[in-house]
Amino acid sequence: MATLSACPSPPWPNPNPDSNPNPNFLGDQSQTLDLDSIMPRQSILPQHKGVDDDSNSQGDTTSQELPAPKPMLPSLLQLSFNQDQACFAAATDNGFRIYNCDPFRELFRREFDGANGTTCGIGHVEMLFRCNILALVGGGSNPQYPPKKMMIWDDHQGRCIGELSFRAAVRGVRLRRDRIIVILEQKIFLYNFADLKLLHQIETVANPKGLCAISHLADSLVLACPGLHKGQIRVEHYALKRTKFISAHDSRIACFALTLDGQLVATASTKGTLVRIFDTVNGTLLQEVCGIFNF
Structure with missing residues (x-):
């Protein structure tokens, strides 16, 4: 049985990109949303600190600063293509990333910070074509969200705008413009996208x-x-x-x-x-x- 959290007014964004005048945050440059203002583009690997030339020129020329240890890449937890196969999303133990397929390039990423310098993981991310609405499920050793919840993330606002809670861990999510499908280990739930009304459930x-x-x-x-x-x-x-x-x-x-x-x-x-x-x-x-x- 799922429970729906209260959503802010208006209760739900229009999930149909064709009828939304500004739906895309992954599309062409004519859109109004500026990704760089939401998330400054960063290198996948942080820059290593090099040797300070000024200090070395005045000190012992034989001494060298040891290179910084190589940072660890995030662990990949799940991959999923969007509905037209033009993009794919990668869920990692520190957030999620969106990639364009042709030409291949990273479009953007979201990283979630936890307490004491830790990061929080996303176990499943599902795109809705190229619009700003995604479905997220927490995962990894330090989940960003409980694995028994499916979160609706609005990347235009940079926050979750709704959630569905279940009695068992969510194993997968599928999105259409008019439906949300949530998969548990032995049940599947079909919801109306506009109001999250439960339409059907299937035992598997x-x-x-x-x-x-x-x-x-x-x-x-x-x-x-x-x-x-x-x-x-x-x-x-x-x-x-x-x-x-x-x-x-x-x-x-x-x-x-x-x-x-x-x-x-x-x-x-x-x-x-x-x-x-x-x-x-x-x-x-x-x-x-x-x-x-x-x-």
């Missing part, structure tokens, strides 16, 4: 990786998730009000992906020898690719 087999896929066309919503049995995929066609169970593999499901319209699903098992493509409406096996895959 044990799903520690938070496997779930959704379509992204505006006129159809298709959700794929593990079924209640090993190797089974459950597909929800919400526009058709139809549920389809597909016995995809004999072994446990390792990963799967939907097409943008949700009409096809590609699946792979932990055995790692086959990728199968199914029609999601009738469950027909359309193609099978043999090989050795490491999932």
Whole structure:
């Protein structure tokens, strides 16, 4: 069961970038939001202090300052692409970073400081296309947020504007312009984006990786998730009000992906020898690719 925190007025930003006059903070230079004013661009690695030339010229010329120890890079906890595959987000043990795919470059980062010089981690970050709304879940040894909460982060304001709390750890999040999907180990919750109203909940087999896929066309919503049995995929066609169970593999499901319209699903098992493509409406096996895959 999830609980919703109170949000400031107005209760919720418009999640649809197409209808928001200034939605993008990752887009072109015509936007009004100045990223540099929100987060000064910093090097990934802090600069080492070099030898002070003035002090060395006046002191013992044979002495040298030892080089500073190499700083530790943050640990990567999770990666996820945005809905059109143009960007991806990296969750780390000190925050999150957003990268552009082509050309590849870091767009910006958020780092969260804890007490006594520590940093706080994000275990999962999910983008909504290129707009300012992201979903965050705390993670790592020092989580920024409780792992049983899903936070809605508005990067325009630089703060969380809402949250959903659960009785178990959140394993994953998926976003559409009109829906939020939160994945627990054995349940999936579907919410309306505008008011966070719970629309549907689904029971699944044990799903520690938070496997779930959704379509992204505006006129159809298709959700794929593990079924209640090993190797089974459950597909929800919400526009058709139809549920389809597909016995995809004999072994446990390792990963799967939907097409943008949700009409096809590609699946792979932990055995790692086959990728199968199914029609999601009738469950027909359309193609099978043999090989050795490491999932």
